[in-house]
Amino acid sequence: xxxxxxxxxxxxxLQQGREVFGVPHSIFSPGGEGVNKLIQDxxxxxxxVEDIIERLNIYMLPQHIEAKRELPANAEEESLLALLNHxxxxxxxxxxxxxxxxxxxxxxxxxxxxxxxxxxMGAMHYISL
Numbered sequence: 146x147x148x149x150x151x152x153x154x155x156x157x158x159l160q161q162g163r164e165v166f167g168v169p170h171s172i173f174s175p176g177g178e179g180v181n182k183l184i185q186d187x188x189x190x191x192x193x194v195e196d197i198i199e200r201l202n203i204y205m206l207p208q209h210i211e212a213k214r215e216l217p218a219n220a221e222e223e224s225l226l227a228l229l230n231h232x233x234x235x236x237x238x239x240x241x242x243x244x245x246x247x248x249x250x251x252x253x254x255x256x257x258x259x260x261x262x263x264x265x266m267g268a269m270h271y272i273s274l
Contacts, residue, residue, distance in 0.1 A: 152179040159187050164201065166191045221245060221253045222262075229263060229273035236269040 159165050165188040170177020184190050189200055198204055228234070228242050240250045254271060257263035264272050 149179065152183070155183050155188065156186070159183065165189065166197060166200075168192075218256075221249055222257055225250065225253050225257065226262060226273055229271060231272055233266045233270035233272050236271065239271065 155165050155167075165183060167180040167184045167188040168191050169184060170181055172181070180188075189196065191197060224243050224245070225239060228239055236247075236250065236254070239254070240247050243250060245253070254263055254265075258265060262274055264274055266272055
């Protein structure tokens with residue numbers, strides 16, 4: 146099996162727990178060995194568009210957008226969202242800048258993640274979505 150940049154990237158994404166999708170190839174197609182191996186290793190099998198829509202919960206996108214309009218729900222959420230952008234910030238920096246107790250920052254960030262407004266990028270670094 147040949148290794149291409151795309152296969153290396155997709156394999157790396159799988160190892161990091163990211164969503165990877167693959168359209169299977171015929172077992173008789175040498176060019177399809179890579180994607181078939183990705184599927185074997187955990188990539189999501191795609192045989193129709195609905196497979197991706199269902200897996201990513203995209204059919205709920207209009208409802209998610211509408212819910213975001215009603216957020217933030219309180220002053221803590223509002224203040225933390227004002228501190229975040231697309232550059233990741235460590236939770237200690239967020240706590241320091243917000244002036245809120247660490248327990249409040251942690252709880253509020255968790256709620257914002259559940260609402261889809263904030264993402265934990267790992268190692269306690271957060272961004273707004």
